[in-house]
Amino acid sequence: MGKKILIIAEKRQGQLKNVTLEALTAARKIASSDITVGIIGEANQGMIETLRKYGTQNVCRFAGQDLNTSNPDVAFHILLKLIETADPDIVLFGHSLMGKETVPRLASRLKMGLVSDVTKVDVNDDGIFLTRPIYSGKAYETVKPLSKKLVVTLRPNNIRAIPASRPAKAEITDLSIEAPDMRIHILRSNERNKDTVDLTEAKIIVAGGRGVQRAEGFKLLKALADRLGGAVGASRAACDAGYCDYALQIGQTGKVVTPDIYIACGISGAIQHLAGMSHSKRIIAINKDPDAPIFDVADYGFVGDLYDIIPKLVDKLSKPTTV
Numbered sequence: 001m002g003k004k005i006l007i008i009a010e011k012r013q014g015q016l017k018n019v020t021l022e023a024l025t026a027a028r029k030i031a032s033s034d035i036t037v038g039i040i041g042e043a044n045q046g047m048i049e050t051l052r053k054y055g056t057q058n059v060c061r062f063a064g065q066d067l068n069t070s071n072p073d074v075a076f077h078i079l080l081k082l083i084e085t086a087d088p089d090i091v092l093f094g095h096s097l098m099g100k101e102t103v104p105r106l107a108s109r110l111k112m113g114l115v116s117d118v119t120k121v122d123v124n125d126d127g128i129f130l131t132r133p134i135y136s137g138k139a140y141e142t143v144k145p146l147s148k149k150l151v152v153t154l155r156p157n158n159i160r161a162i163p164a165s166r167p168a169k170a171e172i173t174d175l176s177i178e179a180p181d182m183r184i185h186i187l188r189s190n191e192r193n194k195d196t197v198d199l200t201e202a203k204i205i206v207a208g209g210r211g212v213q214r215a216e217g218f219k220l221l222k223a224l225a226d227r228l229g230g231a232v233g234a235s236r237a238a239c240d241a242g243y244c245d246y247a248l249q250i251g252q253t254g255k256v257v258t259p260d261i262y263i264a265c266g267i268s269g270a271i272q273h274l275a276g277m278s279h280s281k282r283i284i285a286i287n288k289d290p291d292a293p294i295f296d297v298a299d300y301g302f303v304g305d306l307y308d309i310i311p312k313l314v315d316k317l318s319k320p321t322t323v
């Protein structure tokens with residue numbers, strides 16, 4: 001198909017986010033060569049090796065500069081320069097906070113088409129087809145973009161990241177940019193939940209609802225999540241009740257997640273909560289009400305008190321399995 005593709009890399013705690021590798025897998029489907037990855041800030045040798053492994057030909061790096069991309073003005077200016085320099089046919093972003101915040105502005109400024117929150121990329125002789133959920137996940141649509149230049153955001157955890165059959169060159173070009181005149185100045189930022197797994201990228205999520213009944217109950221959920229290498233999430237009712245931080249909220253007005261396993265504990269399954277998690281690959285519900293709507297979407301269910309069930313699961317997972 002011969003399209004020129006630029007992927008905007010995202011990092012967390014010195015590692016590339018998985019959505020960047022998922023984007024590289026999608027990019028190889030669209031164009032077997034001419035894939036550039038743009039990285040803002042530090043890009044260590046480990047990251048470059050991973051990019052090579054996933055088929056990156058070029059890396060554009062804004063290295064050694066103290067540019068705070070949590071400021072949307074800064075992110076916009078750097079990304080604008082990056083896209084103008086690389087001049088791609090398609091730009092791929094993660095459907096992350098940065099993607100959601102900057103992409104509409106970039107697409108509008110650069111007069112590029114935009115398809116957001118894509119969960120599947122198909123390519124055939126008739127072109128590129130992008131599938132995405134609509135109406136809060138109640139239906140899917142598949143679109144064929146008609147614009148010559150296109151920006152796409154990919155929902156994390158939907159395209160399986162697969163290394164290329166052979167590593168690419170990943171040749172590095174260092175770019176520089178003056179800090180723009182900003183309308184927003186960030187004075188201070190505190191990273192919360194720094195040591196926890198990123199909810200949108202987590203493969204396993206243990207989520208608690210109003211049924212958890214108290215903030216301490218979330219420690220039990222965390223113990224289960226830790227045993228499974230997963231993250232803790234919550235319903236809005238649990239956040240509103242002050243049992244946990246709003247950063248954990250999943251749903252229509254919270255985060256949208258697609259983990260391999262979603263364990264809903266004391267969550268009724270309101271439509272606004274389902275909007276954020278119903279596309280999880282496997283849903284396990286723990287609820288004492290056998291008629292709770294969450295069981296309609298669950299693959300497996302425990303009917304009972306979460307304070308009886310979860311400690312048993314934690315205990316079981318703490319012991320080595322015997323064959």
Ligand SMILES: Cc1cc2nc3c(=O)[nH]c(=O)nc-3n(C[C@H](O)[C@H](O)[C@H](O)COP(=O)(O)OP(=O)(O)OC[C@H]3O[C@@H](n4cnc5c(N)ncnc54)[C@H](O)[C@@H]3O)c2cc1C
Nearest residue numbers: 209210211235236237251252253254266267268273288306
């Ligand atoms: C515009 C709008 C946007 C919204 N956005 C969101 C959103 O993004 N995310 C979201 O989650 N909600 C959202 N909501 C709120 C949503 O409608 C529900 O009120 C909320 O999801 C309910 O949360 P819950 O399931 O934790 O609580 P509840 O509906 O009260 O359910 C609690 C469940 O816990 C069970 N339970 C109680 N005790 C135990 C126990 N000991 N063991 C096991 N089970 C137990 C009960 O049987 C019950 O099913 C939104 C609402 C509106 C109007």
